[in-house]
Amino acid sequence: MSDLTNAVVVVTGGATGVGLALAREAVNRGAKVMLADIDDAKAAVDELREAGGDVASTLADVSSVEDVRRLAKETVDRFGEVNVVCNNAAFAVLGSLQEIDPEDASRSVRVNVEGGVNIVHVFAPLLRDAAAAGRPAYLLNTGSEHSLGVPPHVAPFSVYTITKFATLGLTLTAHRDLEPWGIGVSMLAPGWTLTENVRAYVEAHPEAAQAIVPFAQESSVVASKAFDGLLAGTRVIATNPYSRAFAMEHARALMIDVQELPVVEAPGEHAHDGTGDAESCPFMGGR
Numbered sequence: 607m608s609d610l611t612n613a614v615v616v617v618t619g620g621a622t623g624v625g626l627a628l629a630r631e632a633v634n635r636g637a638k639v640m641l642a643d644i645d646d647a648k649a650a651v652d653e654l655r656e657a658g659g660d661v662a663s664t665l666a667d668v669s670s671v672e673d674v675r676r677l678a679k680e681t682v683d684r685f686g687e688v689n690v691v692c693n694n695a696a697f698a699v700l701g702s703l704q705e706i707d708p709e710d711a712s713r714s715v716r717v718n719v720e721g722g723v724n725i726v727h728v729f730a731p732l733l734r735d736a737a738a739a740g741r742p743a744y745l746l747n748t749g750s751e752h753s754l755g756v757p758p759h760v761a762p763f764s765v766y767t768i769t770k771f772a773t774l775g776l777t778l779t780a781h782r783d784l785e786p787w788g789i790g791v792s793m794l795a796p797g798w799t800l801t802e803n804v805r806a807y808v809e810a811h812p813e814a815a816q817a818i819v820p821f822a823q824e825s826s827v828v829a830s831k832a833f834d835g836l837l838a839g840t841r842v843i844a845t846n847p848y849s850r851a852f853a854m855e856h857a858r859a860l861m862i863d864v865q866e867l868p869v870v871e872a873p874g875e876h877a878h879d880g881t882g883d884a885e886s887c888p889f890m891g892g893r
Contacts, residue, residue, distance in 0.1 A: 611636035619695030621647035623801040627825035633659035642666040668721030688732040694748040702762040718769035737788030749773040751849040755856030797846030798822035
């Protein structure tokens with residue numbers, strides 16, 4: 607399946623950047639789109655409607671579960687259902703852990719992590735209903751190459767990196783929790799992306815352009831890979847070949863450390879025996 611004809615796609619953080627690129631791609635594939643952002647998305651809506659899209663927007667802060675509930679209601683009221691949720695809204699701040707303002711750090715965690723939990727909690731029942739009706743039902747979390755390891759080639763965005771590791775955890779747990787409902791769950795993991803803001807930055811800073819542009823992807827390419835991967839069931843949709851080296855180094859280092867554990871034989875069946883049977887978890891009996 608390469609299109610989303612008449613599917614309803616919700617994009618948070620959809621007024622600009624990767625979110626707007628995802629919305630453009632959704633419209634190109636025949637979807638109806640609801641944009642949500644803390645900023646006015648009128649310019650994005652006008653552009654997408656000019657391209658023939660059936661598009662609406664609303665103001666919403668994903669760190670507020672009440673805003674997310676209102677977003678879901680407005681989407682269903684406007685379009686009748688929800689088929690794809692692009693959990694894309696994010697807040698990033700530059701700085702190492704010892705330098706960052708704790709208030710900025712808190713805001714980043716609230717938006718990037720708590721906001722993601724709010725999105726899954728509120729929209730999962732709507733996606734379950736879509737799946738039960740034989741309609742598309744997908745959750746796409748926007749992570750980053752920061753989800754794959756700590757990038758050595760960029761200035762420290764330390765709290766952002768932490769939250770994007772959390773986005774990988776959110777994706778894997780949401781896959782486990784929502785798969786029985788027939789909901790596909792993936793994480794987009796792009797590297798440098800030539801969004802409008804990045805283009806403006808490199809145009810104003812030629813020295814930065816030399817370090818960024820040769821390694822960056824067009825936002826349209828990232829968005830196309832995102833939906834191709836989502837519809838194909840790819841769990842982690844890494845888009846940029848330049849992410850591969852450090853991500854593989856991180857994965858190898860993790861495996862080396864884990865493999866230091868001794869191989870043991872457990873007495874009988876147990877929760878960590880590799881079967882994935884949650885019923886064997888000792889906490890299940892107390893539920």
